[in-house]
Amino acid sequence: MTPLDILSSAATGLGAGLALIIAIGAQNAFVLRQGLRVEHVGLVVLVCMLSDAVLIAAGIVGIGELIRAAPAVVVVIRLAGAAFLLAYGVFAARRAFRPGTLTASGRQGALGRKAVLATVLALTWLNPHVYLDTVLLLGTLANQHGELRWWFGVGAVLGSVLWFSALGFGARLLRPVFAKPAAWRVLDGAIAVVMAFLAARMAFGF
Known part of the structure; x- marks a missing residue:
């Protein structure tokens, strides 16, 4: 094992991780929204990072094989996640069509710390793709590197x-754009559409 081998494995892991994370999804949409509102951003970012670290480690130690052997568990998670995403999408749609839509500087509709924590945990751990992609796929890719799998x-x-x-801390750079209620209505409308699509995809498995 040479430093070059370690660097190569780590770089491959970095690329694979980013490829799976950087996608339009429920978790990313929530992180973006909290970043724009500058509300509990550190908490949201920390939960997402720690959750990914735990899931990636679980994949490396072989938990992915247990998931593969228990598809019924994935089905239950999928249906629960679909229901949660649908509810979240409904709330986003209500915000989009409500006349008093939020602005980046407004405090109306702000979520408390406990509500934010519960939401980000649900969006992360009730997503079956987290287990299939992060645990199973990344775990499989990592174990192909043998003794370098942890790198x-x-x-x-x-x-x-x-x-x-x-995403969380950089979102504030877009705050001037979201100073107008119309921008928030567009964002929440887009979030509602994404959540509805993801909920249908989870529920029906397409």
Whole structure:
């Protein structure tokens, strides 16, 4: 095992992790929204990063094989996740059509710390793709690196840290755009559509 081998495995893990994380999804949409509102951003980002670290580590130690052997568990998670995403999408749609839509500086409709924590945990752990992609896929890719698998995992976790930090804390750069209620209505409308699509995809498995 040479430093070049370690760097190569870590870089591969970084690329694979970013490829799976950087996609339009429920978790990313919530992180973006909290970043724009500048509400409990550190908490949201920390939960996302720690969750990914735990899931990636679980995949490396072989939990993915248990998931593969118990498809009924994935079905239950899928249906629960679909119901949660549908409810979240309904709330986003209500915000989009409500005349008093939020602005970046407004405090109306702000979520408390406990509500934010519960939401980000649900969006993360009730997503069956987390288990199929992060645990099973990344775990399989990591174990192809043999004794370097944990360095692959380090790279994947680093990708999660970089992405969620950039998304959560960098979102404030867009606050001037979201100073107008119309921009929030567009964002919430887009979130509602994405959540409805993801809920249908989870429920019907397409």
